[in-house]
Amino acid sequence: MPHIGTYDARKVVATVGGVFITGYADGSFVKASKDNDNFEATSSAQGDAVVSVNGDQMGTIEITLNQTSPSISYLDNLANTRAMVPVWVNSNNEIKEVAGGTKAMITKPSDKEFGKAASNRVYTLKVFDYTVK
Template sequence: MRTFDTEDVNVIVGGIALTGFAEGSFVKAERNEDNFTEYVGAKGEVAVSESNDRTGEITVTLESTSPSVIYLTDLANRKGVNAIVPVQIVDLNQNAIQVGGSECRVRKPATYEADKEISEREFVFFVADLQFK
C-alpha cells in the first residue's frame, strides 16, 4: 500500500522553506514548451525537432495568512539580480522527486482579495532552467 503525505512536500525559495500553503493543489510546475516538435511529411515520413527551451513556471498557492506571503511579495517587488532566486520543490513521497531551477523570478505580486473567510494568494515564478529530477 502506498501513501501520500503533503507534509513531505516542501517548496524552498532562496533557501527559505515556504509555509502556510492553501488547501488543495498548492504547487505546480510545468515547462513552457514541449521537448520536441514533430513534422509529418506528405508521404507520412516523420521527423522530430528537439527543443532546447528549458524555461517554465512554478505556481505556489498560499493562504492569505501565510507568513511566506510577505517574503514572496518582497521578491516580486525586487528588480535586477536581487530578484533572482533558486526554487526547489522536494517531494519525499515519490522517491525524492525534485523539481526546480537556479534562476527564478516572481512574475508579479499576488492578487489581493479580502473575504469573510481566509482567501488565497497565488505566486507564479518564471524559471529559466526548469529541471525535473
C-alpha cells in the same frame, strides 16, 4: 498482492531563495510544469518523419498560500525587487520528485482579495533553467 502507495502532503516542501515556504492553502498548493514540449514531430505526405528538438528550458512553478501565511511578505518583496533566486519543489514521498531551477523570478506580487473568510495568495515563478530530477 497489490501495491498500496502512500502520499503525505507534509513531505512536500518548496524553497525560494533558500527559504522554506510555509502556510500553504488547502487543496493543490504547488504546481510545477515545463512550459513547452521537448520536441515537435511532423511528417511529410509520404510519411517521412522530422523531429525538431526544442531547446527551451523554461518552466513555471505556482505556489498557493493561505492569506495568513508568514511567507507572503517575503514573496511579495522578491517580486517587487525583481530578484532572481533558485526555486525548488521537493516531494519526499514514496516516489521522490524534484522540480525547479537555479534561476527564477516571481512574475508579480500576489493578487489581494479580502472578504468574510481568509482567501488564497497565488505566486507564479518563471524558472529559466527548469529541470525535473
